[in-house]
Amino acid sequence: MSFLVVQNLTKEYPLGLLGKEKLKAVDDVSFEIERSKIVSLIGESGSGKTTIGKLVLRLLKPTSGRIVFDGKDVFSLRKEELRDYYRRVQGVFQDPFSSFNPIYKIDRVFDMVFEEFLPEVKASERKARIEQVLVSVGLNPSQILGKYPHQLSGGQLQRILIARILLLDVELLVADEIISMLDASTRVDVLNLLGDLKKRGMSVIFITHDLSLGYYISDEALIMYRGSIVEMGDTEKVFRNPVHPYTRMLLESVPEVGKKWDLRERFTPELIGGDSASCKYYDRCPIRERHCRTAHLQMVEVEENHKVLCLKAGA
Amino acid sequence: MRDALLTVRDLKIYYRTLYGYVKAVDGVAFELRDGEVLGIAGESGCGKSTLGNGLVLLKPPMKYVGGEAILDGKNIMALSQKEIKRIRYEKISIIPQYAMDALNPTKKIRQIVDDLLREHNSSFEEKRELIEERLAIVNLSKKVLNMYPIELSGGMKQRLVMVISTLMNPDVLVADEITSALDVSTQRSVVQMLYEMKEKKAMKSIIFITHDLAVLYQIADRIMVMYAGKVAEIGPTEEMVRNPLHPYTKMLLASLPKIGVRFVNERLKGIPGYPPNLLNIGPGCRFRERCPKAFAKCEQDPPIFDLNGRKVSCWLFERGDER
Secondary structure (H helix, E strand, C coil), rough: CCCEEEEEEEEEEEECCCEEEEEEEEEEEEEEECCEEECCCCCCCCHHHHHHHHCCCCCCCCCEEEEECCCCHHHHCCCHHHHHHHHHHHEECHHHHCCCCCCCHHHHHHHHHHHHHCCCCCCHHHHHHHHHHHHHCCCHHHHCCCCHHCCHHHHHHHHHHHHHHHHHCCEEEEEEECCCCCHHCCCCCHHHHHHHHHHCCEEEEECCCCCCHHHHHHEEEEEEEEEEEEEEEEEEHHHHHCCCCHHHHHHHHHCCCEEECCCCCCCCCCCCCCCCCCCCCCCHHCCCCCCCCCCCCEEEECCCCEEEECCCCCC | CEEEEEEEEEEEEEEEEEEEEEEEEEEEEEEEEEECCCEEEEECCCCHHHHHHHHHCCCEEEEEEEEEEECEEEHHHHCCCCHHHHHHHHHHHEEEHHHHHHCCCCCHHHHHHHHHHHHHHHHHHHHHHHHHHHHCCCCCCCHHCCCCCCHHHHHHHHHHHHHCCCCCCEEEEEEEEECCCCCCHHHHHHHHHHHHHHHCCCEEEEEEEECCCHHHHHCEEEEEEEECEEEEEEEEEHHHHHCCCCHHHHHHHHHCCCCCCCCCCCCCCEEECCCCEECCCCCCCCCCCCCCCCCCCHHHCCCCEECCEEEECCCHCCCCCCC
């Protein structure tokens, strides 16, 4: 049974001075996440991936649609239920430096977790618990505790935030670009950490613009374009057999060592058109047809656990 | 072998701080050949940007401490302000990392370009044809010339700076992390545009700096890998990728995700540990604490060994072959 269900989720932002025009950052998005799965939300800037993460964390209110966690609507939770929600659902974000208050020592991050969520744990036990989670994210507690954030590297800080998640034994983690600021040599270890957490039963919404990272770590992939999911399903299927022209274009532009681009080819993906056509990719699409402008779009299943939002998918 | 356009020997650029020197570029040596794209790869803090910026716009707190960079017979690190002003932009130019912020917001693009060209005894009118031709390469309409920077998107500004910085057809262009802030699809188009500019002689050679080896693989003829302010390895792109020599390069390449490798089937490994602090750093190989092959000799600074055109700064290669 899926324990997170996102149904027809829409988030609009007002545009301009009077806010009469609206920007649909998230447009009628539906998906489900099961326990112990990593689902990546993949998209370029402006695709709405971060907005979805913030909605799941209740940092934003949806314009319409629902998010249901373990049978309950997330936006109608009351006081105690809300505390319970954050006990089970947490986020880690892109910039580890801004997640810490620079005037306090690292220890405070853990102390706050105990005060807010785990008051029953005795003070004498706390230190051992903290050290245990630090060790399991590959850090040496003696090099971390008592330090200030500026004394540590981005990779270390990001691991500390994940250690904090471990302390809570969170069930769903929203990980928004958590490794895009880390160096190549350390980012894989943080990714592997997510994989290990999954084995312990945690689910992760892994938000990224980097397709190769999404491919490496996730069980399912959702490809987003301008607020809509255009292709979704089993990661292997989406990457091996991409059907939507946008997914294909993205995969072609991922740089990979050992696979050379043809540099003489003209590659101009950038034109962003108006919102008039019913398919948002219409203006950029190499295989569009006239009816793509007006026809109603629906997710089509191209194979088991692999769906695409494209009129030409079945053809 | 093609001639060297720029020869760098034992170059040292430090940052002066209250506590001493941060040795960001410490004894770097390489040559840039005529017509090539030399990629410089490395992680944050390895000195790659200090090197690229230091060659073009050496400014405090950066301090030139020693060594030389010979361009056109002159050491460009030791020129007077007046001389460097002439060489900069005409002979060696840069697309900075935050190119989007490089444009004066109060002037129209046309005015910005004209001001710059007049500093170098030219003018907008004189170069009008060239400007329009180059704008077409980067897929910009000539209408942008009558716009203010604020009217352009970040990507458009970046491409515009690519055009502006190469109007004098410099010998050497330093491209500093120009693809890093871009979406994947835009990244590819920017790399392709830069390549086309080079084909059309907008510059002779390019020093392409990035942390992303996969991007570098696409455009670089040779790659120089830097670690903690030093050269780790220099070699032709394909050879280095197939057969990396330095333990750091090996581990770095092995840590890259690629299509076909998934966590569920195969676990990639990072490099344990973190780079050293470059403040007042002492002698010895700077990778030794993270290196699985480190041995007693690594306490001394390794020189750069030359192995038939491939260069590597690691004691394992003291006798030529890997020991």
